[in-house]
Amino acid sequence: MNMKLCVLACIIACAPPVCASTNDPFHLATQAFSEGNYQKAAESFLALTQTDDSSEVRYNLAICYFKLEQWREAQKLLLDLVREHPEDDLISYNLAITEKKLGNTISAKKRFASLSLKSLDEEILQLSRRQLKNLPQTDNQFLGNEGSGKWSIGAKAQMGSYDNLLTPSREENSGISDSIFETQLYFRWQDNEHSNDRWLVTAFVYQSEYEKTKDYNARFAKIDVRKYFPITNGYIHTGVAIDSSQLDHSGYLQNVSADIGAIKRLGQSSYWSANYHYRDISSLGDEYNVFDGNLQKLKLALGRHPSATWDWELNYQVIDENRQDSNQAPFFFRSYSPIRHSIGGRVRLYLGNFELGLNLDYRDSNYRKENSDFGIVNTLRKDNNIKARLKLEWSLSPQWSATAEYGYTDNDSTISTYIYDQQVIKVGLSWQL
Secondary structure (H helix, E strand, C coil), X not given: CCCCCHHHHHHCCCCCHHHCCCCCHHXXXXXXXXXXXXXXXXXXXXXHCCCCCCHHHHHHHHHHHHHCCCHHHHHHHHHHHHHHCCCCHHHHHHHHHHHHHCCCHHHHHHHHHHHHHHCCCHHHHHHHHHHHHHCCCCCCCCCCCCCCCCEEEEEEEEEEEECCCECCCCCCECCCCEEEEEEXXXXXXXXXCCCCCEEEEEEEEEEEEECCCHHHCEEEEEEEEEEEEEECCEEEEEEEEEEEEEECCEEEEEXXXXXXXXXXXXXXXXXXXXXXXEEEEEECCHHHHHHCEEEEEEEEEEEEEEECCEEEEEEEEEEEEEECCEEECCCEEECCCEEEEEEEEEEEEEECCEEEEEEXXXXXXXXXXXXXXXXXXXXXXXXXXXXXXXXXXXXXXCCEEEEEEEEXXXXXXXXXXXXXXEEEEEEEEEEEC
């Protein structure tokens, strides 16, 4: 079922024919909604149901009632729509929120629990799990905001230590141990927050400060624009992004990227996904010209949500990097253009206000050309990389959470410079609104 909110019908130029005429009742209703006049929009959609009893019209009417906080009216419509379209996770989520607003905690819990098991929309799945954590234990208690609005902001600060730092990008073994302090800020905005057919815009800023190795200090900023399209038992997503980074307050790299992917349900609790990513890489300083080029990545995944308390995912990805490389003949040549194959998996456990995640990955990298030292020693670089990460997140409240993380990496290579192992420990505190 492809629900179209009235806001979207007004924005998209290629709107359905029913919106083509400015005198058309559906168009007038959607226009009122887009102007924020929800009462007028509700009256118009209600009148329209006398001649058009389609799911689309009734859904738009339900969302008008939702905006007007007329929960009883919204509940009646959404209950009928859920019976007609039980596969539509978005309708189920909006109904669960409505039940929550009415104080029907038990009913809301059941719907959120079901969505936390089977929803393929990652945002709906995570929001449902968050709702389960924050719902009161008895009915008819004060219920707060559902946390699914058009915008949100967040911040995170964490500190930690590395027992072996790697030189940026080159991943060369430095043998230096150091402590780090990181800060992150993000902003997210989405239109049609009650629709699977939506736009999503995110902005992200990151900064790191090392105690000793100040030349490794990094700054990073990214903005991402994404569009979601609902399909039967899943959705398609596509997006573009641009990011820029600095090292030691000097220009480092700038990336422009695009991706397209899909995710579909297999039965009630399993899913598969595929994603293709392309990135154009440009250096922001002469010393980093060797990294100019592009990257392509294809990722395939299979996952399952066996219960509300845990889920797992397995994935395979291939990455093709084409970089400028470093050629200072006849002294040396360095290749930074590998083809990488990796397999990995993750398991997440949900225990009350705690979430525990374990990630394991194995990556094989084969570089295209031999590294050369003074034209005498020629070595084709091949790396085998094993990485493990254990992360614990504790939800202190709907806005605050604490995290603890341990990571281990072991890299074996045909070139001794790139042989290393590394451990990292971090703790942090996050806030979001």
